[in-house]
Amino acid sequence: MPVAHTLEGPTSVDDVLGRQDPELAEIVLAERARQTTTLQLIAAENFSSPAVLAALGSPLANKYAEGYPGARHHGGCELVDAAERLAVRRAEALFGAEHANVQSHSGSSAVLAAYAALLRPGDTVLAMGLPHGGHLTHGSPANFSGRWFDFVGYGVDPGTGLIDHEQVRALARTHRPKAIVCGSISYPRHIDHAFFREVADEVGAYLIADAAHPIGLVAGGAAPSPVPYADIVCATTHKVLRGPRGGMLLCGSELAERVDRAVFPFTQGGAQMHTVAAKAVAFGEAATPAFARYARQVVVNARALAAGLAAEGFAVTTGGTDTHLLTVDPAPLGVDGRTARGRLAAAGIVLDTCALPRPDARGLRLGTAAVTTQGMGEAEAARIAVLLATALRDESAGRRVREEVRDLTGRFPPCPDR
Ligand SMILES: Cc1ncc(COP(=O)(O)O)c(C=O)c1O
Structure with a gap:
């Protein structure tokens, strides 16, 4: 079925796609219609801006860029270096962090990198149990986290639904974890980062804040920031933050090199420079x-x-x-x-x-x-x-x-x- 005539208000992308690959164009346009005629209440989703989408569809998608600005394995990286430096600078300013890594392909990749930076296989980690709102990367047996680390799960009080802080403290004292993770896929309340920091310090653990969900609220000043408390903050860029699908990490300068090396070369190859550029756009928008x-x-x-x-x-x-x-x-x-x-x-x-x-x-x-x-x-x-x-x-x-x-x-x- 020809698709060109079904394009309503075509943009150049629709035009090009419609002419070049009508079969795929039809799917894309139908998905756009689905997104715009139904109510999107999935808590992890958002509509990114035309500027973010333009960066995603830009020529930066063609560029290979293994490594970091000024230290790439590939030639011709001067301009994507500038894009990544801009993204990093904007992220650091937006979140008041000493260091940002903007290369993680997703929230899960960011969590993997945080573990890689701080832990060794077999280490004990205390995180929210999956039935209580923990993410797959917080110890699911179906995920690398559950296979490579020894996870202990804390939970919420079944009566109030609030994090059982006394249980967190007791489990930390009993299991002496190497790291404590705070963050959830479904916890609707602010997380008490100062409490988690205090418990981590008491048992000599690192504190990893998985702020995949609230990071956009943090950017907009509508939720407390984990940055002053956590050793490493992992996040996604596509939820409330309204950027491209992807991840990022924030940390102090003392962990910067470990975090960078945990992302590349330990857990990823070349950065997706169009996504990095789109993250820069989103951080710019989020600062307004x-x-x-x-x-x-x-x-x-x-x-x-x-x-x-x-x-x-x-x-x-x-x-x-x-x-x-x-x-x-x-x-x-x-x-x-x-x-x-x-x-x-x-x-x-x-x-x-x-x-x-x-x-x-x-x-x-x-x-x-x-x-x-x-x-x-x-x-x-x-x-x-x-x-x-x-x-x-x-x-x-x-x-x-x-x-x-x-x-x-x-x-x-x-x-x-x-
Ligand atoms: C708390 C938490 N961590 C990690 C992730 C993983 O993000 P991604 O799907 O980008 O891998 C999510 C995703 O919703 C999440 O909510």
């Missing part, structure tokens, strides 16, 4: 007052969504949120997490299931980074809560909810000029 307003609004919206869902009968973990994400149990509405996700997807509401702090229960994880980029505010967040409840309470309401979602997303395009 507009981004600080955005980050604050992300939290305001998440709180409005949490309050709306609680009013509709969902059990909201910890009773609310300090961040861009929240987790809820839909059981009071007569539906489990997996069924709920399917029913909501059919109604055009896209989100994840997540573990809940009780055995074998799955809830829903929602985030407001993407809808806030679209310009939605508290009123829309409250309305989204009602739409979720409506779709789950009454299966036959799915079509009506889908129509309202289409209307809402039509009024709030991700990037009005795109």
Whole structure:
């Protein structure tokens, strides 16, 4: 089927792709339509700016650049060196860090590099247990972390959903880990970095903050920074931070060389220079007052969504949120997490299931980074809560909810000029 005639408001990328590879262009355009006509409540996703996307599609994608600026294995790196220096300088300034490494291909690669910089195989690591919100890289047997290190898991209090700090301290004293990891895929509250630093110091452990989720809020001043407390901060650049898919590491100058060598040559080859350039763009955007307003609004919206869902009968973990994400149990509405996700997807509401702090229960994880980029505010967040409840309470309401979602997303395009 020819695709060129289906291009609406073609950009040059659409034009070129449509002419050159209509089969792939059709998939890309359909995905764009999916993203812009359904509600994106996946807490790890966002809409990056046209400038970030332009850097990703730039000629820097053609360049091989193993090594670091001024010390590359390949020739012709002078200009990509300038791009990487810019990204590093902006990251260090944005987060007040002595050193930034912006080459990690993903959040997982950044965590791997942090372990490589500080640990040896067989070392003991204390991290949030996976059923409580730890990431795969925090000791899953299906991941390198669980195979190469001896992980001990801390958890949340099943009653409050809050990190059980006394358990963290007790496990640290018993197991004397080489490193403690703080950070989670679903914890909705601020992490008490000063507490984790104190425990790490007491038992002689390194502190690694996996701030993959809140780092964008930190950039915008809407969440406390782990940088003054952690030996190494790992992060992603594509969540609230709104950059390209990728990772980064922040640390003090005393660990800079170890971190750099842990990224390249220990765990990665050539840097993806188009992504590094796009990270520079995102760090530049994140340093603006507009981004600080955005980050604050992300939290305001998440709180409005949490309050709306609680009013509709969902059990909201910890009773609310300090961040861009929240987790809820839909059981009071007569539906489990997996069924709920399917029913909501059919109604055009896209989100994840997540573990809940009780055995074998799955809830829903929602985030407001993407809808806030679209310009939605508290009123829309409250309305989204009602739409979720409506779709789950009454299966036959799915079509009506889908129509309202289409209307809402039509009024709030991700990037009005795109
Ligand atoms: C806490 C945490 N660490 C690491 C990662 C891994 O990031 P990536 O998917 O980019 O590898 C994630 C991803 O969501 C995360 O939430």
